[in-house]
Amino acid sequence: MKGRRAVSIRVFSFALFSFFGAACVAVATLHRATPSKQLDISYEFKESEITLHEPLVLIFKVHNGLDQPVALDMGENNIQSFEFALISPRGQTIQGRHQRSMGLSTTTGNLPVEPGGDFKLELILNQWFELGALGKYLLTARLNTAIDTGGMSTAPHPAQSIPFEIKPRDVNRLRKVCAELVSRVENAGGVEAEREPALELSYVNDPIAAPYLAEVLARHMLNYDLAIQGFERIGNDDAVEALLSALDDEYGDIAVLARRALTRMQDRISNPNLRETVRRALEKEPPPSSQ
Amino acid sequence: MKTYLSYFVGLLLCLCATATARGQIMTPHYATALTQTIDSTGTVGTITVTISGYATVAPGVPPSTRHTPGALLTIDGVGGYVYGTPVCASCNVYATKSMTVPFDDQYDSCFLGGDDPTTGCYFAVNTNGQVLCTIAGNLFNGGTNDYHSVAVSFSGTPVVPVQATATITATVTNNPVPLTITLTIATATGTTGSAVFLGNNQNTMTITKTTPLLIQGTKASSVPGNISLTAKVTVDSHVTTIGSTSFTVAAVTGAIPTNFIQVGVTQLSNGVLQFVYEWDSSTGHTSDLAGCSVGEIVNYPVQSQNPGFYYWKSPPYQLPVEFDFRNPFTSSIPATNVLVAPFNHTGFADNQNNPGFLSPYKADNFVASQDYGFQCSNYKNNTFTNLSVPIIIQRAVTQNSNATWMYMVTKSGSSNSVNPLP
Numbered sequence: 048m049k050g051r052r053a054v055s056i057r058v059f060s061f062a063l064f065s066f067f068g069a070a071c072v073a074v075a076t077l078h079r080a081t082p083s084k085q086l087d088i089s090y091e092f093k094e095s096e097i098t099l100h101e102p103l104v105l106i107f108k109v110h111n112g113l114d115q116p117v118a119l120d121m122g123e124n125n126i127q128s129f130e131f132a133l134i135s136p137r138g139q140t141i142q143g144r145h146q147r148s149m150g151l152s153t154t155t156g157n158l159p160v161e162p163g164g165d166f167k168l169e170l171i172l173n174q175w176f177e178l179g180a181l182g183k184y185l186l187t188a189r190l191n192t193a194i195d196t197g198g199m200s201t202a203p204h205p206a207q208s209i210p211f212e213i214k215p216r217d218v219n220r221l222r223k224v225c226a227e228l229v230s231r232v233e234n235a236g237g238v239e240a241e242r243e244p245a246l247e248l249s250y251v252n253d254p255i256a257a258p259y260l261a262e263v264l265a266r267h268m269l270n271y272d273l274a275i276q277g278f279e280r281i282g283n284d285d286a287v288e289a290l291l292s293a294l295d296d297e298y299g300d301i302a303v304l305a306r307r308a309l310t311r312m313q314d315r316i317s318n319p320n321l322r323e324t325v326r327r328a329l330e331k332e333p334p335p336s337s338q
Numbered sequence: 339m340k341t342y343l344s345y346f347v348g349l350l351l352c353l354c355a356t357a358t359a360r361g362q363i364m365t366p367h368y369a370t371a372l373t374q375t376i377d378s379t380g381t382v383g384t385i386t387v388t389i390s391g392y393a394t395v396a397p398g399v400p401p402s403t404r405h406t407p408g409a410l411l412t413i414d415g416v417g418g419y420v421y422g423t424p425v426c427a428s429c430n431v432y433a434t435k436s437m438t439v440p441f442d443d444q445y446d447s448c449f450l451g452g453d454d455p456t457t458g459c460y461f462a463v464n465t466n467g468q469v470l471c472t473i474a475g476n477l478f479n480g481g482t483n484d485y486h487s488v489a490v491s492f493s494g495t496p497v498v499p500v501q502a503t504a505t506i507t508a509t510v511t512n513n514p515v516p517l518t519i520t521l522t523i524a525t526a527t528g529t530t531g532s533a534v535f536l537g538n539n540q541n542t543m544t545i546t547k548t549t550p551l552l553i554q555g556t557k558a559s560s561v562p563g564n565i566s567l568t569a570k571v572t573v574d575s576h577v578t579t580i581g582s583t584s585f586t587v588a589a590v591t592g593a594i595p596t597n598f599i600q601v602g603v604t605q606l607s608n609g610v611l612q613f614v615y616e617w618d619s620s621t622g623h624t625s626d627l628a629g630c631s632v633g634e635i636v637n638y639p640v641q642s643q644n645p646g647f648y649y650w651k652s653p654p655y656q657l658p659v660e661f662d663f664r665n666p667f668t669s670s671i672p673a674t675n676v677l678v679a680p681f682n683h684t685g686f687a688d689n690q691n692n693p694g695f696l697s698p699y700k701a702d703n704f705v706a707s708q709d710y711g712f713q714c715s716n717y718k719n720n721t722f723t724n725l726s727v728p729i730i731i732q733r734a735v736t737q738n739s740n741a742t743w744m745y746m747v748t749k750s751g752s753s754n755s756v757n758p759l760p
């Protein structure tokens with residue numbers, strides 16, 4: 048019975064892929080049949096090929112071909128109103144984590160897109176899913192809020208499905224991705240521009256990322272808090288060692304953030320010697336957290 | 339007791355709102371009244387708030403529906419609600435609460451028609467009348483702040499650059515007379531440090547209403563935060579401090595955030611309370627803040643069994659995996675972030691959220707302490723520098739008199755609730 052269900056799920060999954068593979072390719076665009084005066088909403092992956100543990104970046108695109116402005120409500124921090132679901136390589140449907148409104152938000156309301164205007168937003172799907180298995184997936188993407196086209200009218204924007212495949216872990220490729228992200232962080236020239244590549248780097252959930260995260264920390268790039276979060280996610284011995292070293296860093300609140308991360312990680316450090324080292328380090332007097 | 343004054347001053351009729359509960363319509367006709375009396379000796383004043391009235395009920399409202407009136411009265415933050423007897427939906431409700439204050443030169447002007455009606459009032463009186471419905475929730479709210487004291491609050495400008503200017507907004511509340519408010523800059527501690535008001539180049543000036551103050555740093559502080567800015571009023575020879583802040587005068591290379599101020603608060607669904615804050619740049623150009631972030635540190639009660647986390651009590655709260663239980667909770671955004679209309683200014687929104695609710699409900703009450711601050715690569719090696727004094731966020735789940743439960747979050751004098759809990 049169990050086996051039969053698994054087979055039927057696989058058959059269903061295959062059928063879906065065949066359909067969407069032909070229909071969507073990499074880009075799914077609404078209203079293609081009507082060439083003008085339309086609102087085009089599409090999703091596409093930033094990279095055509097994705098290997099295990101890379102950050103998975105989806106680009107949300109809007110082109111306003113209407114004669115009037117439209118207003119997009121993407122929720123807090125421009126992510127809360129997106130809903131994603133995956134059909135995994137094993138045929139399971141996985142709902143993306145609901146993005147709760149926690150902490151500070153960069154947004155308070157609807158974002159206008161003027162007639163003829165375009166809007167593009169990069170979404171790091173690792174915020175919604177753990178993507179730990181190889182194989183072919185089908186992503187369903189949807190903005191769960193109405194798009195205001197003026198007055199009482201709203202534009203339809205049904206869910207769109209985009210297939211993708213995660214290929215085997217490629218150490219060289221991961222290193223290249225990490226190095227490029229560090230380079231983008233370095234050359235960004237400000238907190239706002241740094242944030243996206245730093246966030247992507249923090250979601251490279253692989254020990255390969257450790258030295259690159261350490262570089263962001265050591266060079267005191269401004270989004271070092273994201274590097275510390277990345278270490279916390281990786282959680283292996285190298286990550287713990289890096290956070291222990293960060294306890295002695297006097298720049299900004301690096302030591303404070305590292306201390307908090309180690310406090311939260313204590314229970315999942317498997318190496319008993321390292322766990323003891325962390326315990327002793329945390330017993331020492333913490334540094335001041337503010338002026 | 340002799341009734342020296344008895345004014346029916348705060349009649350708030352609510353005939354307009356219509357509450358719909360599950361398709362059943364109730365129209366409230368409630369009023370909140372505030373009265374004041376002074377005893378025969380002329381030394382004790384009594385303030386009383388009363389909620390009364392009824393609701394017009396359309397057919398279909400269950401006969402079991404109950405309305406509970408609540409009368410809120412606080413003086414200088416002390417006091418609270420008194421709830422009356424639950425009655426049927428169309429029945430008359432009644433609840434009242436009284437408190438006394440010493441009546442002397444310092445306080446008498448708080449009473450309308452007192453011996454010096456042109457003066458201000460130096461204690462804060464908050465009143466509200468509330469009616470809670472078992473099916474429609476909070477059916478009516480009507481209060482008055484006619485007797486709030488005149489007060490001044492200052493925006494967050496922790497650092498004023500030497501030989502440059504920074505803005506501090508002095509927000510004046512409840513000054514209808516208006517009283518003249520004297521602002522004074524002084525060196526409170528340490529050996530050196532000074533600043534003046536740009537314009538008159540003096541360390542004093544007067545205002546009567548909300549005013550952005552341009553402060554110029556003239557000499558660097560010997561110790562952090564040693565320059566005080568104080569607001570005072572004088573009534574009947576009494577000098578009363580009605581607000582104060584402090585800042586540091588320091589050499590600053592480049593820009594830092596200044597003039598951090600709350601500009602909005604909204605009650606969102608599910609008991610979420612949203613605040614909006616804005617800030618400026620010490621250079622006058624917010625685009626210069628590229629090397630800065632503005633953030634928060636929220637400290638929850640310490641749970642020794644869960645270092646690094648604060649798990650909300652469950653029940654009454656859910657503990658969903660996607661909720662961030664880090665303790666302290668920290669987050670930040672780039673200081674160049676510009677909010678969309680109607681704000682169109684550098685700022686952020688901050689939602690006081692909850693993880694959801696789980697029955698069977700149990701009472702719970704806890705506070706968190708929140709600090710806002712900035713970090714700039716060009717100032718003190720990115721050290722977190724406070725933009726605000728600690729702000730208390732209180733969350734409580736309590737049982738109503740009709741056995742239902744309610745959740746309430748309160749911060750900076752604003753609150754939101756889920757009542758009753760589902």
